[in-house]
Every structure is written in C-alpha cells, then in structure tokens.
Amino acid sequence: MRGPTIIKAEDDKTRQLNKHTLMAFSGEAGDTVQFAEYIQANIQLYTMRNDTELSPSAVSSFVRGELARSLRSRSPYTVNLLLGGMDPITEKPHLYWVDYLASLAPVPYAAHGYAQFYCLSILDKHHNPNISLDEGIKLLGMCTDELKRRLPIDYKGVLVKVVTKEGVKVVDFDNDRIVRSA
Amino acid sequence: MSGYDRALSVFSPDGHVFQVEYAMEAVKRGKTISPDPQQRHPTDSSALRTGTCAVGVKGTDIVVLGCEKRSALKLQDTRITPSKIAMVDIHACLAFAGLNADARILIDKARLEAQSHRLTVEDPASIEYITKYIASVQQRYTQSGGVRPFGISTLVVGFDKNDSTPRLYQTEPSGIYSAWKANAIGRSSKTVREFLERNHQENMDREQTIQLTIKSLLEVVQTGAKNIEVAIMAPGKTVEMLPDEQIESYVKTIETEKQEEAAKKKTGRTGTTTAAILTRPGGGETAESTRESAD
Numbered sequence: 001m002r003g004p005t006i007i008k009a010e011d012d013k014t015r016q017l018n019k020h021t022l023m024a025f026s027g028e029a030g031d032t033v034q035f036a037e038y039i040q041a042n043i044q045l046y047t048m049r050n051d052t053e054l055s056p057s058a059v060s061s062f063v064r065g066e067l068a069r070s071l072r073s074r075s076p077y078t079v080n081l082l083l084g085g086m087d088p089i090t091e092k093p094h095l096y097w098v099d100y101l102a103s104l105a106p107v108p109y110a111a112h113g114y115a116q117f118y119c120l121s122i123l124d125k126h127h128n129p130n131i132s133l134d135e136g137i138k139l140l141g142m143c144t145d146e147l148k149r150r151l152p153i154d155y156k157g158v159l160v161k162v163v164t165k166e167g168v169k170v171v172d173f174d175n176d177r178i179v180r181s182a
Numbered sequence: 183m184s185g186y187d188r189a190l191s192v193f194s195p196d197g198h199v200f201q202v203e204y205a206m207e208a209v210k211r212g213k214t215i216s217p218d219p220q221q222r223h224p225t226d227s228s229a230l231r232t233g234t235c236a237v238g239v240k241g242t243d244i245v246v247l248g249c250e251k252r253s254a255l256k257l258q259d260t261r262i263t264p265s266k267i268a269m270v271d272i273h274a275c276l277a278f279a280g281l282n283a284d285a286r287i288l289i290d291k292a293r294l295e296a297q298s299h300r301l302t303v304e305d306p307a308s309i310e311y312i313t314k315y316i317a318s319v320q321q322r323y324t325q326s327g328g329v330r331p332f333g334i335s336t337l338v339v340g341f342d343k344n345d346s347t348p349r350l351y352q353t354e355p356s357g358i359y360s361a362w363k364a365n366a367i368g369r370s371s372k373t374v375r376e377f378l379e380r381n382h383q384e385n386m387d388r389e390q391t392i393q394l395t396i397k398s399l400l401e402v403v404q405t406g407a408k409n410i411e412v413a414i415m416a417p418g419k420t421v422e423m424l425p426d427e428q429i430e431s432y433v434k435t436i437e438t439e440k441q442e443e444a445a446k447k448k449t450g451r452t453g454t455t456t457a458a459i460l461t462r463p464g465g466g467e468t469a470e471s472t473r474e475s476a477d
Contacts (some may be wrong), residue, residue, distance in 0.1 A: 041301040048269055048293045 016041040021059050021085035022161055022168050024114050027100060028078040031061045035070075039063055042178040050181040056085025056094040060104055068102035076100070080112040084164045093163070111143075118150055119143040133162065137171065184462045191325050198202055201331055202324050205355035205430055208333035209233075209280040216223055220302060233369040236277040237398050238337040239378070240363050241391035245339045245348035247277045247413040248395040250368075250403045267413045267423075271296035273340050274312050275421050277370025280334030291339075292316050308342045309349035321357025331355045335367040339415055346417040364394070369404040377401045388414075389452050392424070398434045407433040 001011070007075070014024045015036040021041065024069055043062070060083050070077045083096040097103075097110040109123040126139050140160065144165045148155050157175025161168055184194060198459045207286060211233030234250040246322035249266045266285075268278045270292045278285040295315045299307040307315075316336060324331045338351045352367060362433045364382045386394065395412060403409055410433070411443035 037301055037304075044272075044300070045293060045297040048271065048297070049290065052268075088227045 006154075006156075010159065013157060014159070015170050017059055018053050019167050020053065020088050020163060020165065021056050021083065022163050023063070024036070024082040024084070026080050031077045031087065032079050035066075035079045039066060039144045050078075052151045053088060055089070056083065056096070057087070059083060059085065060094075060096040060098065060106075064098060064102050064104040067100065071102050071166055082110050082112065084163045086163055088165065091165055101170055114151065115143075115147060118146045120144055137173070140173075144175075145177075145179045160163045191327065196362075199324065202356045205331035205333045206335075209355065209367065210278065210336045212260055234266060234279055235366060235368040235370055235374060235399065235402050236279045237366045237374055237378070238277065238338055238339055238352075238362065238394050239366065239382070239386075239391050239395045239398070240348040241347065241388060242349050242419060243388040245341075245345050245350055245389050245415050246391045246395045246418050247275060247337060247339055247415075247426050249411045249413075250399060251409045253409060255404060265411060267411060267421075269421055270312055271300075271306055272339070272400045272420050273306050274309055274338060274342070275340055276316075276338050277367075277413070278336045279289065279336045279371070280332075285334045285336075288316060288319060288336070290332060291319055306343050309338060309340045309417045310361075312340075313338045313351035313353060317357050317359035319355040320353060320355055324356060324420050332353075333354065337365065337367060341415065341417045356385055364398075364399065373399050374401055376461070388416075392435065393432060396429065397436050400436060
C-alpha cells in the first residue's frame, strides 16, 4: 500500500558499519540515509587504510564527533542513532544512544522518540544484564505490543537485526500479531 | 644532462619526456648497487635497495598476486613491516613495484576513490574503474608543474560485483594501463614475463594458478619461500593471504619437480652436467645502457 502518508512500510533504517557494528537511525528523511552512508563509507575507509576493524566504542566516538561537527555547521543533520556492536577482541556487546545534539551514552537498552515514553518503563522493569537472546526478543515483543496498544499511529511493526561476534543477521519477528487494548 | 629533464612537462626534441622514463627505471630499480664493492661506502644500504618483483596470474575463477619481499636486515621486525600487497577495497587488491613511499600515497588515493564510489553510486567500483583512476592519477603527475611522477607500477586484481570473471590490470608511471592474463612488474620483470609466456595455460584451477605464480617468482627470487608473499582473490570473497607454511610447501614441491626434471635430462643425455635449478642473476634488463650513451 502506498500513498502520500505511507511511501514504504518496511524501509530498512539500519546500516552495517563494519563486521560487528550496526547503526539504526531515525530523523529527518533525507538526512538519515545521507549521514548513515557517509559514516559507513568513512568507517570502511578507515578499516581499509589501517587494516584494522574499529571497535564499537571507537565507532561511537567517531559518529559523535561527526554529529558534533555537523551541529555547529550551517545545516546540521537532524539524525538520532542507536549503535549496536560486539567488540571483536573483548567479545563484549555494546549499545550506544546518540541523538542529533551529539549526546552519546552507553546504555543497556535504548529507544528514541515517542517510543521512549512507552518502552523505557517496560525495559526498566524486565531487563537484566545477563538477558539471553530469546528473552531479549520476548522483551522486544512486549515493547512492540505496548506500542501497538497505545501509540496513536498506524504502527507498521519492526525489523529486527541481531549483532553477534559472527556478524549481523536478520531475525524473524512476528509483526502481524493483533494486540487488544486493555 | 641534456637539459630536457629539468622541467617535467617538457619534451626533448626527439619526443621523450625523460622524467617519466626515469620513473619507469625506478620501478625496476636494479641500478642502485655500485658494481664495484670497493666504491661502495661500508654503511651504504644500497646493496639491499635492489627493488622487487610482483606477479599476477589469472585462472578460471581465481586471480593470484605474488610478491617478492625485500630481504630484511637482521634487526628488522618483518611481521609488522608493511607488505607490497594492499587492499584498495574489499573486492580489489593491488601489488606494486618501485618506490614504497610513493605507493602509499597512490594506494591511499585509490582507497578514497573506491569508498567515494561506493558512497555516490551504492555499488563497489569495478576493477577497471579503479585501475583507470590509479592510472589517471599517475598521468596527472607527469603533466603538472612542481611534482614528479610516481615511481611505481601496479598490478590491480579482483572481481567486479556479481561477476566471477577474474580481472588483472597493470598501471605504469606514465599513466598507461593494460589488461593481462598474467604479468610481472619490477625487477627482472622481463625474465618473469617470458617465463609466464612459456608456461601460461588457459583454464587453470586454483592450485595451478598459485603454482604458476610461485614458480614464476622463483625464477628471480633466490632466497625462496621466506621472501615470497601470495595473495589470492576469489569471487565474492575478501583477499586470502597464503600462510608462510603453505608457500614453503609449494616451493618445496616445485623444487623437487625441477630436480626430477633435471635428473631425467641427465639420464637422457649422458655425460652432460646441468645445474639442477637454473638461477638467474637479479640484475634486470640491459636496455637502458644504450639510451644512457645516447644522452
């Protein structure tokens, strides 16, 4: 279905920066992809020049720096980001919350925009540091259920990607489940 | 000096641009050793500065780069000394012969262009495009003021997107680029190219291609396995650097093969004693002596 309000329902709003790092973005329509692909190209150029993969924390610092530079330019990017990655050396997972004002925070779980108001309380209650992948998917399901229940928009579901030490893969996720409001 | 090698972009009356020709000489770089050891300063390292050779060979669905490593000094850390094979992008690999420092600059320009190409058109650059870009940079440095040409030749290999045809291109300091089935650049490249001309076959598989690469390099590399590096590219895959142990085993089989062949010859023609392995002097070509006398 396509029209003036919905152009594409299943648009992939992520870019893989290197083998172990994935960046999800939201914000001004043109800015997001432009900024994400600019970051992607520069991360890959760095990898090629130095024959080393950047760790997620290094990537996050670079991204923040670029956003901070952009913020002080004549036309800043209005892009909010979530950066997920596995450090290939320590094999520890990392998640960074980055917004268009170039704030950077390492967090155990994150959301941007209106979703924050509905999801963070659920994540607060149910997340624990040793959560497994299955439990994590279940928790994500609880979040999307809540969005379906309470967000006053026609919610189109989510695309789920998982970053492990083997790389990034898409995971099946049931977006068609009907949720009754209480 | 004839006066036509001062300003770069100036032709000599007989149509030469000398600086470009000197750059091509720098690629071979066989000339830095003083022939008389007495004349050489004892701390002069030019004895080691003899330049290296690089080989590229295409098979049916593979392309292999072979490189002679510069012989290292005793205290040099060879593990972290930069290699002469470099990645331009994940699907394109480059080997060079000539001035190392010049190559770094050229490779960096190529990497930037490869990534810039991806960013603008969302597709990896074709191997031909990368080659053309490198060659055009090299050409620019033969026609602008205040610069000197790149003293390097390159072999660019890889596979285009969604394509399993192996690609092998060469670039030269003048900016010429050309496509090859197999080729060699650098010191004694003529010897190696002639060897490749004699031994190249159509439709070689992975093993045959690697073997031909190493075999051709062994024509001019005396020190054997420890001074060779090999990079292999296959469709849709990143580069594979052949581990030292594997190179060594290839060298061993090649050498025993050669010995067996020599032994056969020996029994065939009784009385003649031929050397088991033909070693060639690493001096490079002699074509330049005629030109020097003409200057």
